[in-house]
Amino acid sequence: MPTVHLLDYVAGNVRSLVNAIEKCGYEVEWIRSPEEVVNAEKLILPGVGHFGHCLSQLSSAGYMPALRAHIDSGKPFMGICVGLQALFSNSAEDSQCPGLNVVPGTLERFDDSTKAVPHIGWNNASCPTNPTLYDMCPNSKYYYVHSYKYPYIKGDLESHGWSVATATYGGETFVGAIAKGNVVAAQFHPEKSGAAGLRVLRAFCDGSGARALAQNIPRPINGGAEELAAQEGLTRRVIACLDVRTNDQGDLVVTKGDQYDVREKGDARSVRNLGKPVEMAKRYYEQGADEVTFLNITSFRDCPIADLPMLEILRRTSETVFVPLTVGGGIRDTVDVDGTKTSALEIATMYFKSGADKVSIGSDAVIAAEEYYSGGKQLFGNTAIEQISKAYGNQAVVVSVDPKRIYVVKQDATRHATVKTKIPGPKGEQYCWYACTIKGGRETRDLDVVELTQAVEAMGAGEILLNCIDKDGTNSGFDLELITQVKNAIRIPVIASSGAGNPGHFQEVFEQTTTDAALGAGMFHRGEYTVQQVKDYLKEKGLVARQFEG
Numbered sequence: 001m002p003t004v005h006l007l008d009y010v011a012g013n014v015r016s017l018v019n020a021i022e023k024c025g026y027e028v029e030w031i032r033s034p035e036e037v038v039n040a041e042k043l044i045l046p047g048v049g050h051f052g053h054c055l056s057q058l059s060s061a062g063y064m065p066a067l068r069a070h071i072d073s074g075k076p077f078m079g080i081c082v083g084l085q086a087l088f089s090n091s092a093e094d095s096q097c098p099g100l101n102v103v104p105g106t107l108e109r110f111d112d113s114t115k116a117v118p119h120i121g122w123n124n125a126s127c128p129t130n131p132t133l134y135d136m137c138p139n140s141k142y143y144y145v146h147s148y149k150y151p152y153i154k155g156d157l158e159s160h161g162w163s164v165a166t167a168t169y170g171g172e173t174f175v176g177a178i179a180k181g182n183v184v185a186a187q188f189h190p191e192k193s194g195a196a197g198l199r200v201l202r203a204f205c206d207g208s209g210a211r212a213l214a215q216n217i218p219r220p221i222n223g224g225a226e227e228l229a230a231q232e233g234l235t236r237r238v239i240a241c242l243d244v245r246t247n248d249q250g251d252l253v254v255t256k257g258d259q260y261d262v263r264e265k266g267d268a269r270s271v272r273n274l275g276k277p278v279e280m281a282k283r284y285y286e287q288g289a290d291e292v293t294f295l296n297i298t299s300f301r302d303c304p305i306a307d308l309p310m311l312e313i314l315r316r317t318s319e320t321v322f323v324p325l326t327v328g329g330g331i332r333d334t335v336d337v338d339g340t341k342t343s344a345l346e347i348a349t350m351y352f353k354s355g356a357d358k359v360s361i362g363s364d365a366v367i368a369a370e371e372y373y374s375g376g377k378q379l380f381g382n383t384a385i386e387q388i389s390k391a392y393g394n395q396a397v398v399v400s401v402d403p404k405r406i407y408v409v410k411q412d413a414t415r416h417a418t419v420k421t422k423i424p425g426p427k428g429e430q431y432c433w434y435a436c437t438i439k440g441g442r443e444t445r446d447l448d449v450v451e452l453t454q455a456v457e458a459m460g461a462g463e464i465l466l467n468c469i470d471k472d473g474t475n476s477g478f479d480l481e482l483i484t485q486v487k488n489a490i491r492i493p494v495i496a497s498s499g500a501g502n503p504g505h506f507q508e509v510f511e512q513t514t515t516d517a518a519l520g521a522g523m524f525h526r527g528e529y530t531v532q533q534v535k536d537y538l539k540e541k542g543l544v545a546r547q548f549e550g
């Protein structure tokens with residue numbers, strides 16, 4: 001098999017990148033020291049998380065001159081995500097840490113006054129002057145996750161010989177990919193962008209992208225091209241969620257509860273078995289799911305260290321599913337059966353190494369938030385959220401919230417943030433607040449969703465998975481009041497979850513709230529609707545949705 005070299009310099013999930021390269025027919029060899037860089041012909045610089053963290057790692061390990069020499073030698077080079085950012089001179093994310101300065105310019109943070117940041121989701125990479133740049137296609141969508149970007153200014157990079165593909169998020173048009181000579185770099189993750197992303201990787205690996213670029217005479221930038229670049233391309237993200245647990249026979253199965261009760265209603269009360277996790281994840285990927293989430297819903301009982309089947313599920317899924325994978329359940333500091341202490345960060349690392357792109361933290365986030373308030377909102381860097389987001393970037397940390405409605409007769413009957421509800425309580429109460437729970441809803445705490453989400457945002461969480469116990473499995477639509485309350489409280493993206501029963505519910509949540517993504521479970525597992533049907537419906541209603549490319 002021909003070889004591609006990958007630089008191993010910083011923590012991150014590179015397993016999915018390795019899988020994607022192998023899928024393209026290439027073998028990965030690792031570069032583990034600056035001296036080895038010279039052995040590489042085709043070199044990929046991956047990167048996740050914080051610019052300063054990545055660049056200082058590269059710099060202190062002595063990689064910078066070796067990377068510049070590789071690029072100057074004319075050998076193929078690809079940067080991905082922070083690997084693209086590293087090519088620039090600087091980033092506002094860490095002004096003390098210089099980049100490789102291959103591309104002049106400074107990266108800036110997205111403006112979060114009108115939109116969620118990080119920018120997470122599927123967006124364009126369209127190059128109006130060279131529409132087939134590295135097989136990027138103006139009609140395809142690519143998976144981005146980042147808070148910093150290089151703003152696109154017409155003619156700026158082009159005047160230095162770069163071909164530029166762009167995307168637009170919340171009115172800000174930025175560089176999605178660049179290419180010149182032997183160098184190509186993508187702000188998006190080709191390895192997580194389905195078939196469209198694999199085409200870009202293949203064009204790098206087999207050299208066809210660079211050859212076509214050399215023969216291509218970029219068209220002049222005209223007014224029409226500018227318009228195309230400025231089109232908002234972010235799609236409505238539809239996520240399939242698989243609740244996984246061991247059934248009474250000891251098999252790991254996908255299950256689904258009604259208000260978190262996953263046992264059948266009959267006398268036997270056996271765990272509802274809806275199928276096998278790996279097969280179901282693949283099916284949803286092929287239906288066009290933009291992400292797949294696995295939640296190990298009984299992890300609080302087991303020791304996660306021994307929970308190898310979940311790791312195996314991730315390993316097998318990441319071989320065939322090229323969209324982001326999130327895993328949740330049991331991510332907290334743990335003492336193993338033999339007394340060995342394992343930190344939440346170590347557990348997350350095992351998941352990332354097995355193919356996860358994000359980890360989701362539930363119960364532990366609630367406890368951390370309670371401590372955050374009781375300690376006067378001070379952060380000491382010791383929570384799972386802080387440690388994992390520091391090592392892997394905040395985009396890798398999702399906080400899963402399991403709230404329950406608590407009705408009150410009037411707004412000031414509680415210290416908690418209430419909403420005036422259109423769904424009155426059992427005694428006609430007009431107000432409610434949302435109490436956070438732990439252990440899969442088994443324990444309700446004196447902490448509301450506004451408090452929790454604001455605390456975890458301060459700790460460095462990158463996204464909120466907002467479930468709702470009252471709505472779970474009811475097929476009655478998302479809790480729009482809950483979603484609106486949380487969206488108004490924080491700046492990081494929110495995934496609406498619980499209650500989806502038909503494609504119309506997805507339209508409703510996207511049109512009536514500012515949610516950043518919506519998640520369904522039961523309606524997909526029971527075969528009532530496919531993800532594709534939801535996407536088709538959204539498209540029919542004029543909402544942008546990504547279609548699966550085979």
Ligand code: 1PR
Nearest residue numbers: 241260297329330362363400440472473498499520521522
């Ligand atoms: O607390 O960090 O160990 O994480 C445990 C994780 O397991 C949490 O993310 C928690 O939400 C989840 N969990 C625990 N118990 C259950 C249960 O169902 N008994 N499932 C559970 C949560 C809710 C959603 C579901 C949506 C959509 N599942 O993920 O998929 O409600 O369902 P629907 O579309 O069918 O309505 P920790």
